[in-house]
Amino acid sequence: xxxxxxxxxxVTSPQAFEGLALAGRVVRRPDLTIxxxxxxxxxxxxxxxxxxxxxxxxMETMRQNAERF
Numbered sequence: 001x002x003x004x005x006x007x008x009x010x011v012t013s014p015q016a017f018e019g020l021a022l023a024g025r026v027v028r029r030p031d032l033t034i035x036x037x038x039x040x041x042x043x044x045x046x047x048x049x050x051x052x053x054x055x056x057x058x059m060e061t062m063r064q065n066a067e068r069f
Contacts, residue, residue, distance in 0.1 A: 006033040010040060010062040017065040027069045035066045 006029070008016065013035070020026065027033055040055035042048065050056040 004032065008033065008035045008062075010037045010058040013065065014058070014061050017069060020069065030069065035062060037062055 006027075037059050040050065040052070040059055042050070050059065
């Protein structure tokens, strides 16, 4: 099976990135991978800090994984 576009988001992608790290693998086609933070984005003023610690952690983990892989 060929997947032409890979979408990842902040809620479930940490497990996928951890699996890659444990297996010593990389994202095979980063040019075909789009990462988005779409579950924890504030719907009001985005300039305010994220107060929910879990949401903040998920967003930060996504940023770190995107840089790492």
